[in-house]
Amino acid sequence: MPAAKKGTTIKVKVKGRPPRAALKPLNAADEEFRKLNHTVSFNSLDDLILQKPHQVTKENHVSNKAGKRVQCGNSSEVETTAGKARAKKPRHQSSLTPLSDEAMSSEHLKPMNIGGGSQCDGNHHPRPATAELSQKVSRLLSQEPASGPVGLTYQPYNLKLDLAPPEHQIVAVKDKEIAILEEKLKRLQKDVTQLRDANEAKDKLFDEYRQVRETEAEVQLKRYKAQVDVTLAAKAKITALQEAELTKSHRAVSDLHLKLTSISNGEADRIRERLEDEKQDLLRTNEELRSNYDTQRRRRKDVERELKHARSAAREEVQDRLKELETEQETLRKELAAETENSKNLIAQLNQVRSVNGQSGRVGGPTTGHASTNVSTSRATSSNGDLVDELKARLAIIGDFTGFTILGGGKDAKGKMYDCIVTDLKGRGYAISFKLQFHTDGTCSFDPFLDEKRDAKTMAILPDSFKHYIRFDEDAGAFFYRTLFEAFNSSSTS
Known part of the structure; x- marks a missing residue:
C-alpha cells in the first residue's frame, strides 16, 4: 500500500x-x-x-x-x-x-x-x-x-x-523486563537489608532502654528479692548457730559420758585426792596473800600518816613565812612612805637653796662701799653651800637605801621634770633610767629610756606597763614606786 x-x-x-x-x-x-x-x-x-x-x-x-x-x-x-x-x-x-x-x-x-x-x-x-x-x-x-x-x-x-524479526524483539523485550525485574529485586533486597538493619538497631535500642528503665513492678521485685535474700541469710545464720550449739551439746554429752565411765572404773578416788591437794595449795596461797595484804595496808597507813604530818608542817611553815612576808611588806611600805615624804622635803629644801643661790648671784657683784653687806653675803653663801652639801648627802643616803637616785632636773612648758635612775639593792646589775615629769594638771608621767641590747636583762624582769610611756595621778606615785621597787628587789627576781 x-x-x-x-x-x-x-x-x-x-x-x-x-x-x-x-x-x-x-x-x-x-x-x-x-x-x-x-x-x-x-x-x-x-x-x-x-x-x-x-x-x-x-x-x-x-x-x-x-x-x-x-x-x-x-x-x-x-x-x-x-x-x-x-x-x-x-x-x-x-x-x-x-x-x-x-x-x-x-x-x-x-x-x-x-x-x-x-x-x-x-x-x-x-x-x-x-x-x-x-x-x-x-x-x-x-x-x-x-x-x-x-x-x-x-x-x-x-x-x-x-x-x-519478531523473535528478536520478543527476546529483547523479555531480557529488558528481566533486567528491570532484577533491578527492582535488587532495590527490594536493598530495602529489606535496610529494614533489617533498622530493626536490629531498634531492637538494640530497645534492649538498652529496657536495661536502663525500671518500672515500679521491677523496683518492687528487686526490693522483694533483697528482703528474701536477707531473710534467707538470717535463716542460714540461725541454722548454722543451731548446728554449732547442737554439736557443742553433743560434745558435752560425750565428755560427761567419759567422766561417768572413768568414775565407774575407779577414777573417782584419784580425782578426789587431786582435788584435795589443789585445795591445800589454794589455802596456803590464800594465807600468803592475806599476810602480804596486811603488810601493805600497814605500810600504806604509815605513809599516809607521815604524809599528813609533812603536809601540816609544810602548811604551818608556809603560813609563818607568809606572815613574815606580810610583816616585812608592811614595814617596807611604811619605810617607803617615810622615805618618799623625806625625799619630798629634801627636794623642797633643795629648790629653796637653788632659789637662794640664784638671788645671791644676782645681788652679788663688785661693791666697794658696803663691806658689811659682802660679809653677810659670804656668810649666807657659806651657809647655803653647807645646806646643799647636806641635801646631797641625804639624797645619796636615800639612793643607797632605796636604789632611787635623781640625776638632774629642769622645767618646761609641761611642768617640772627630773632625770632619775633606779637600781636593785642586791647588786645584780638591774637598772632603769627614766624621765619623771610633774604636769600642771596634777598628773605625773613616766617615760623610760630602754635599749633592747643594753637593757635586755632589765627588760626581762620589768612588768609590761613599765616598758612604755605611762601617765598617772600624783597621788598614785607611792604605788608606782612600790611596784617598781618590788620588781627590782623581789625575792623571786633572780
Whole structure:
C-alpha cells in the first residue's frame, strides 16, 4: 500500500470484526473499560507499539489536527488525520525500526491492553499488562486479529516497514523486563537489608532502654528479692548457730559420758585426792596473800600518816613565812612612805637653796662701799653651800637605801621634770633610767629610756606597763614606786 499523502485521511477497516451485539464483556473489568471513552494520542506508530502516549493537552484535545487518536472502549476505527498543523509541526516517521535500548526502557515498555484485559487509569495512561506484551507485539507484527473479543484491531499498512524479526524483539523485550525485574529485586533486597538493619538497631535500642528503665513492678521485685535474700541469710545464720550449739551439746554429752565411765572404773578416788591437794595449795596461797595484804595496808597507813604530818608542817611553815612576808611588806611600805615624804622635803629644801643661790648671784657683784653687806653675803653663801652639801648627802643616803637616785632636773612648758635612775639593792646589775615629769594638771608621767641590747636583762624582769610611756595621778606615785621597787628587789627576781 503506498504511503499516505499529507492532508488525506486513511480509514482502516478491521477484518473479521464480530458484530456489535456479539461483543459481550468477559468480566467486570472489561465492562468498566468499555464505559470509559478516553482518548490517548500517539506521535507515531512506534509509540503505539511501544505504548508511549503523547500527553493530551487542552489544545490538541479540541482540535484533532495535531496527530492520531486511539479511543479505548467501543471504538472500532483508527482515524489518521493530516491537517495543516502537520506542516508546521513535523511528525515522527511511521516506519518501524528495530527496538533500541531507549525504546526498551521501562518508560517505553508500558503495553496497552488492546484486548480489553485491563482498564485505563485516572491519569489517561493505560495500565501495563506485562503478561500479554509478547502476544500483542506478535499480533501487531503478524497483522492478525485478536483471538478474543477486542475493542480495537489494526489493518496492516503497506508502508514498506523495515521490521526486525519478531523473535528478536520478543527476546529483547523479555531480557529488558528481566533486567528491570532484577533491578527492582535488587532495590527490594536493598530495602529489606535496610529494614533489617533498622530493626536490629531498634531492637538494640530497645534492649538498652529496657536495661536502663525500671518500672515500679521491677523496683518492687528487686526490693522483694533483697528482703528474701536477707531473710534467707538470717535463716542460714540461725541454722548454722543451731548446728554449732547442737554439736557443742553433743560434745558435752560425750565428755560427761567419759567422766561417768572413768568414775565407774575407779577414777573417782584419784580425782578426789587431786582435788584435795589443789585445795591445800589454794589455802596456803590464800594465807600468803592475806599476810602480804596486811603488810601493805600497814605500810600504806604509815605513809599516809607521815604524809599528813609533812603536809601540816609544810602548811604551818608556809603560813609563818607568809606572815613574815606580810610583816616585812608592811614595814617596807611604811619605810617607803617615810622615805618618799623625806625625799619630798629634801627636794623642797633643795629648790629653796637653788632659789637662794640664784638671788645671791644676782645681788652679788663688785661693791666697794658696803663691806658689811659682802660679809653677810659670804656668810649666807657659806651657809647655803653647807645646806646643799647636806641635801646631797641625804639624797645619796636615800639612793643607797632605796636604789632611787635623781640625776638632774629642769622645767618646761609641761611642768617640772627630773632625770632619775633606779637600781636593785642586791647588786645584780638591774637598772632603769627614766624621765619623771610633774604636769600642771596634777598628773605625773613616766617615760623610760630602754635599749633592747643594753637593757635586755632589765627588760626581762620589768612588768609590761613599765616598758612604755605611762601617765598617772600624783597621788598614785607611792604605788608606782612600790611596784617598781618590788620588781627590782623581789625575792623571786633572780
